[in-house]
Each structure stands twice: as structure tokens, then as C-alpha cells.
Amino acid sequence: MRKIACSLLLAGTLVFGMANSDVEASTHxxxxxxxxWNISxxxxxSITNLKKWNNLTSDSLYPNQILQTSAKKTNSASNGISAKKGTFKTKSNVNVRSAAGTTNxxxxxxxxxxxxxxxxxxxxGNDVWFHVKVNKTSGWILSSLLTSANKSTSKSSTASQNVVDQAMKLRFIPYLFGGTTKNGFDCSxxxxxxxxxxxxxxxxxxxSQFAQSKKVTSPKPGDLVFFKNTYRKGISHVGIYIGNNKFVHAGGKQSQVTSLSNSYWKSKFDSFKRL
Incomplete structure (x- = not known):
């Protein structure tokens, strides 16, 4: 009887040991x-799975790095990882870590x-960490150190469209050199x-508007479009780009929409710039 009990105890120990071995085998x-290649x-x-399970973008490893070697460990339900899509900007200088947690x-x-x-x-714990990719490096950053870039982009787009909408309301107002009101406008x-x-x-x-703005190669509605050598040498005219290769401006006899394909304005074009 005692022999049987010892056998059962030994078997249980072996099973426990095997269970521990299985857990340990899931990481390296x-x-x-x-x-x-060695670890694979x-x-x-496979190397493909090692990279997939550990979010590796290159073959580079460093000593004491912990790798998942089992698909079970990468199950989102077991390690708390879930999908999160978006573009963010850092609020300050921050560290990217190999895994979630400040000790990594x-x-x-x-x-x-x-x-x-x-x-x-x-x-x-009470923190949320984001897995990020910047240049060729990937890792984890505390979410509170980031701010959504999508929101700022949306706000910027809305503001630019508002400029276009306001400018379009000013069409057909007479051109007046030095004018700054609805009685008459010059270009600036x-x-x-x-x-x-x-x-x-x-x-x-x-x-001054030319100096205040930054040059862009892919214009968006609300950007400024500058022309040179019109009534004087150098930068001498400005309008607001509205898309579809067109801009709205105070030119000729009144404020109007003009195509950038117009032979005169095409020959005077200088640049697109953004405020």
C-alpha cells in the first residue's frame, strides 16, 4: 500500500514537473x-512564428531578451493584448521598451x-501600454505619454475647409488696391x-504671408498659393487653394475662382505654402 502511495506521489510529481516544463517551454x-536560427x-x-509571436521586425536579439516560443502565450485573452489602431505623437522625449512595463x-x-x-x-495594472512602430524599431510605450495625431489632423482639416468656405463667400467683391474689407479687397x-x-x-x-508660411509640395484646400513677377518683381500675388487645381483670390476686377492651368497664372506660379 505504501509502495502504491509512493508511486502515486512520484507520478504526481512527474506530472507537476511536466506541467511546469510546459510552462517554461513557452518562453526562452x-x-x-x-x-x-539557434532558438528556432x-x-x-519556425523563425516566422518566433518573429510573429514576439512582434520582431528584424533578426536582431539581445542577451536576456525573453521570447515567446508558444502560440498559446500570444493569445490575446491570456496576456491582455488587444488590437489598437491609430497614429499618435509623443508628448515628450520617451523610451520605447521591449515589453510593457517600466522595468523592461x-x-x-x-x-x-x-x-x-x-x-x-x-x-x-492601472496603466495601458501601446505597441508602437517608429522607423525600423518596435516596442511598447505607456499610452499616457502619447496624444492622438488623428484628432489634430481632423481639427486641422476642418479649420482648412472653414477657410475655404469663408473665402468662397467673398467672391464677386470688387478688387481694391490696399482693400481689407467687403467694400473691396486686394489679394493679401x-x-x-x-x-x-x-x-x-x-x-x-x-x-509677410509668404514669410509666415511653410512650403509644401502636395497642397490641400486652405493652403496659400503664391505668384511672382505680376505687377512687380518677386512674390507679388497670393490666393487660397481650394482643390481640383483651382484657387480663389482677389484678382482682376473682383474676387473670383481661377484655374492654375490658366496660361497667365501658370506662368507666374511660385509655390504652395501652409500656415
Whole structure:
């Protein structure tokens, strides 16, 4: 009887040991000099799966890095990871870590204002961590250190469209050199008034508006379009781009919409710029 009990105890110990072994086999701590090929061979897991389960974008490893070697460990229900899509910007200089948690290895340092792509999120205690990708590096950042770039983009797009809407309301007002009111506009007065009506103050003259804005190669509605060598040498005329290769401006006898394909304006075109 005692022999049977010992046998059962030994069997239970073996089962417990096997269960522990299974748990331990689901992760692997990288040793100095090891590669994905070595780990793939010893764990009998493909390199493709090792990369997938550990969100690796390259073959680079570092000593003491913990790798998942079992698909079970990557189940979102078991490790708290869920999908999270979006574009975010860093609020300050932050560290990108190998895993969620402040005790994990820093794999990159990111400057304030850097744009990051988020693919997953993980709740860790009272904190939420985002899995991000910036350049060729991926890792985890505390969500409270990021701000949504999608919201700012949306606000910017709305503001730009508002400028266009305000400018379009000013069509057919007579051209008046030096004009800044609905009694008559010159080109920069027209632009300044449209922006003011949409809630943004900008400078008064064509040259100061040119200096205040930044050049862009892919214009969006609400951007400024500048021309040169019209009634004087250098930058001398400005309008507001409205899309479809057209702009609205105070030119000729009145404020109007003109195509950038117009032979005169095409020959005078200088650049698109954004405030």
C-alpha cells in the first residue's frame, strides 16, 4: 500500500514537473551569441512564428531578451493584448521598451513630437501600454505619454475647409488696391480677411504671408498659393487653394475662382505654402 502511495506521489510529481516544463517551454531567455536560427532549432519553432509571436521586425536579439516560443502565450485573452489602431505623437522625449512595463529593456529613445503607429494595446495594472512602430524599431510605450495625431489632423482639416468656405463667400467683391474689407479687397487683404473669419489671425501683406508660411509640395484646400513677377518683381500675388487645381483670390476686377492651368497664372506660379 505504501509502495502504491509512493508511486502515486512520484507520478504526481512527474506530472507537476511536466506541467511546469510546459510552462517554461513557452518562453526562452536569449543567451549571449544566440540567434533566431539557434532558438528556432532548439525550440522546434519556425523563425516566422518566433518573429510573429514576439512582434520582431528584424533578426536582431539581445542577451536576456525573453521570447515567446508558444502560440498559446500570444493569445490575446491570456496576456491582455488587444488590437489598437491609430497614429499618435509623443508628448515628450520617451523610451520605447521591449515589453510593457517600466522595468523592461529600453530599445529606443523617441523625441517629443515624433509620430508613431500603434497596432496593439495591453493593460498592465492601472496603466495601458501601446505597441508602437517608429522607423525600423518596435516596442511598447505607456499610452499616457502619447496624444492622438488623428484628432489634430481632423481639427486641422476642418479649420482648412472653414477657410475655404469663408473665402468662397467673398467672391464677386470688387478688387481694391490696399482693400481689407467687403467694400473691396486686394489679394493679401482678401486672404487675411478669410482667415480672420475662420478664427485665425495672419499678417497683412503678401510678402509677410509668404514669410509666415511653410512650403509644401502636395497642397490641400486652405493652403496659400503664391505668384511672382505680376505687377512687380518677386512674390507679388497670393490666393487660397481650394482643390481640383483651382484657387480663389482677389484678382482682376473682383474676387473670383481661377484655374492654375490658366496660361497667365501658370506662368507666374511660385509655390504652395501652409500656415
Amino acid at each position: 531567455t536569449v543567451k549571449n551569441g544566440e540567434s533566431l 532549432k532548439s525550440s522546434k519553432v 529593456k529600453v530599445v529606443a529613445k523617441v523625441k517629443k513630437g515624433t509620430t508613431l503607429t500603434v497596432s496593439q494595446q495591453k493593460k498592465l 487683404g482678401f486672404v487675411q480677411y478669410a482667415f480672420k473669419q475662420s478664427g485665425k489671425k495672419i499678417s497683412r501683406t503678401t510678402l
